[in-house]
Amino acid sequence: MGPIHPNGPQALAGAIELAVSSSSLLLGRAAHAQIVKALYPLPLPSFLSNHLINMYSKLDLPGPASLVLSLDPCPSVVSFTALISGAAQNYHPLLALRIFPLLLRSSSRPNDFTLPSVLKAAASIPCAVAGIQLHAFSLKSGLLSDVFVISAALDMYHKTGLSSHACLLFDEMPHKNIVSWNAVMTNALIAGRPDAAIAAFIRLRVSGEEPNEVSFCAFLNACAAAEYFRLGSQLHSFILRFGFDPNLSVGNALVDFYGKCSCVLAARQVFDEMLLKNDVSWCSIIVAHAQNAEEEVAFNLYIEARREGFVPTDFMISSVLTTCSILSGLDLGRSLHAVAVRSCIEGSIFVGSALVDMYGKCGSIEDAKQVFDDMPDRNSVTWNAMISGYAAQGNAAMALSVFDEMTRGGEVMPNYVTLVCVMSACAREGRLKEGMELFETMEERFGIKPRMEHYACAVDLLGRAGKEEKAYEIIKKMAMKPSVSVWGALLNACRIHRKAELGRIAAEELFKIDPLDSGNHVLLSNIYASAGRWEESIEVRKDMNDVGIKKEPGCSWIAWKDEIHVFQAKDAIHEKIGDIRATLADLRRRMIAAGYTPDTRFALYELEEEEKESELHQHSEKLAVAFGLICIPAGIPIRISKNLRVCGDCHQAMKFISGIEGREIILRDNVRFHRFKDYKCSCRDYW
Structure with missing residues (x-):
């Protein structure tokens, strides 16, 4: 073998670093092969061995990284730390904790880079016992004085549920830097204690430490969680004074804060004034409008984001899908489902859960079940959405079946929302025994207080x-x-x-x-x-x-050809009102011939019987179904939404219309879905 150029190993080390920065395994393995070829049969120099271990660890290949480490006759603390750090960053905490004792048995000693990584591994399991032992080791070895080590120990105690230990450690810190303050605030938020996060921010300011973008975001998230509008608004002024308003993360947090505090105008103003926007910015403003009953605006913002060139992300698609759920926009939801498939994000647990929820709330329970069955992973939101979909249909048997599958699987535990969904399903189908048994045993079985x-x-x-x-x-x-x-x-x-x-x-x-x-x-x-x-x-x-209380006017709406047609009782302004009235008159004759009798019990007392029947005949849902019969081709279900509970007479009429016309009618009122087919309703008149 010819002599190696003196700059060869350094050049190859540079290639390995480039492979790490570009996440290119192909480049990294090519560099490794070139190193072996150039140096064989000599052993790898320690600095090249360290580079390779770091590369394989960062690229989530702990096997090759461990092999390179085992071939080094004198591994250094840098080698062990690279493997531990990569394992911790790539969610292999047990591997990181197994490597640490090997380091202790070697001639090397851990340093202030090793301990933060292994403490992070203990926090992510979470393993309080290992964390306490690592804290003790840090103290004995004199490394606890390092601000990064103590901040990692602080974070570990928060994530392992030992908040009292975290408070003691924080109070004993000789110098609290911004990293440790931010750790206290963010962990308080994760634990659902926004007031504690706000108190930590105030203490930070009293101590003289300057907040950074992470501090501002944590404070705004705390104010959003607790709906402290005035306090968050004051911080907005503080942010402007500090010059952090152009910061992208802070701007996103402000949009989110104002949206959650129901101040959509302020959220929109912050969004419009942002010099730089990313997909999080668009998601935040979409959610702000969707959560404040401005679903159409939210959907239009999604369209605008696409025009701006933003690629759909799982958070963006799941956010927009919630607007379809509220609007009962099944066709819009299906279009978004297609977008998710084309963007290869339909496998995301967020998108999958949102799709199950959307299809369930839009009355297409079969599609919801298909998405649910195809999901590789499910969380509590997914299970709750599926159970809730069956509850809205009044199908308690299927809701209980899904609940039983969830509890038997054991991977996801029911939460209080799950039990509400199951009990609601039981109520809508008259399953008194199952529903009350769950209510009476929920604390004993699941540890959930009513x-x-x-x-x-x-x-x-x-x-x-x-x-x-x-x-x-x-x-x-x-x-x-x-x-x-x-x-x-x-x-x-x-x-x-x-x-x-x-x-x-x-x-x-x-x-x-x-x-x-x-x-x-x-x-x-x-x-x-x-x-x-x-x-x-x-x-x-x-x-x-x-006292000036006015009854909310009943209205029904139906989608046809990308347009929403809205009807109110006794509507006289729709462009097809003549055809609608003629269709209703014909339906009325045929319904009466089939045995239909108008239910006039709730009509006004002062009216004559004939006038009462005329009033009932012009209810908004009847106008909507007549429009559907005129415009929507046979074989396609007629889907109607109503802002109030469907009345008894309209419910009876829909059953007759479904049988006479041979059409499936899906009516969603403000309580549940009714699926009318062949003179019957899915609720079996129990509503």
Whole structure:
């Protein structure tokens, strides 16, 4: 073999570093092969061995990295640290913890670069015992005085749940730098303690330490979590004074903060003034509009982001999918599903969960189940979305089946939302036994104490089953003050079973909590009307007028050819209103011939019977279904959304129309889905 050029090894080391910076395994292996070829049969110099170990570790190839280390006759602390650091960064904490004892047995000793990496590994398992031992070793070896070592120990204690140890360690730090302050704030946020994060920021300022972008973002995230609008706004002024407003991360945090505090105008102003935007910026503003009932604006912003050249990310697509869920935009959702497939992000757990949720909320439960079954990984959001989709359809059997599969799998534990979804499904199908058994054993089986939502579901379960008095007893024994949802469930049960006196009690409690909610007044009026107590029904309506409460107008909408057609009762302005009325008149004749009888119980007392029937015949959902029959080709389901609960007469009429026309009609009201087909509804009239 000829002599090696003196600059050869250094040049090859440079090639290895380039492979690391460009994440190119091909280049790295080529450099390794060239090194072996040039030096054989001589052993690798230590500095080249260190470079190779670092490269393989950073590129998440711990096997080759360990092999190179084993071939080094005198491995240095740099070699061990490179392998430990790579293992910790690439989520192989157990490997990092196994390598550390090998380092201790060698002639080398850990340094201030080794310990932060191994402490990070202990934090990510999380393993408090290993972390405590590493802390003790750091103290004995005199390395705990290093700010990076102590900051890593601090982070480890937070992530392993030993907050008291973290506080003691932090208080004992001789010099607290910005890294340690940021660790305290971010870990407080992760633990769900926004007030602690805010207090840490204030202490940071009192200590004289200058905050950086991480500090500002942590503070804004804490204010967003706790909805401290005034405090976050004050920090915005502070950020402007410090000159951090052009910072991309801080700008994104401000958009997120204002959005979560329901101040969309401020969020939009910050967004529009940002000199630089990334996909996080667009996601933040999309979510800000979507969370504040501006779903159409949110969707248009997504279109604008695409025009600006931003490639769809999993967070962006999952954010926009939530707007489709709220808008019941099934076609829009399917388009986004196609975008996710083309962008190769449909396998993301965030996108998959959002797709399950979107299809479930848009009434396409079969598509939701298909996405759910195809997902490689699932989290609690995924399982909850699937169960919730079945609950909205009133399919308790499938909801319970998915819940049973979730609990038997053991990979994802149910949370309080899961139990709300299951109980809600049981309530909507009359599964009193299963629902109440879950309510009574949830703390024992899953360690979850009943929350307000669970009590509301329990009241709904009992009320729908005709056990209103027992539901009322549960309310009276609640440890917390009953909310609108609890009293509302009881009031609805009284509507179903025409219990006027108990309904009056529930309504009066609701009037105390929210005196201006028209829905509760209307519900009480209808309860009196169904019981034939017309004077009291009219009195409730009169009281509404006297205090200026107006009933929310019922409206229904249906999508056709990229346009949303909205109808209100007795609509006279739609371009096809003539055809719609003619279709309804024809349907009415055929329905009556098939045995349909108008349900006029809730129509106004002053009207004659014929006028009552005419009023019912012009409800918004009937106008919408007539439009669907005119425009939507046969074989395609007619999908209608309504802002209020569907009335009894419209529910009965939809069953007849589905049979007469041979069409599937999917109606989503403000409570659930109704799927009408062959004179039947999926709810089996239990709603």
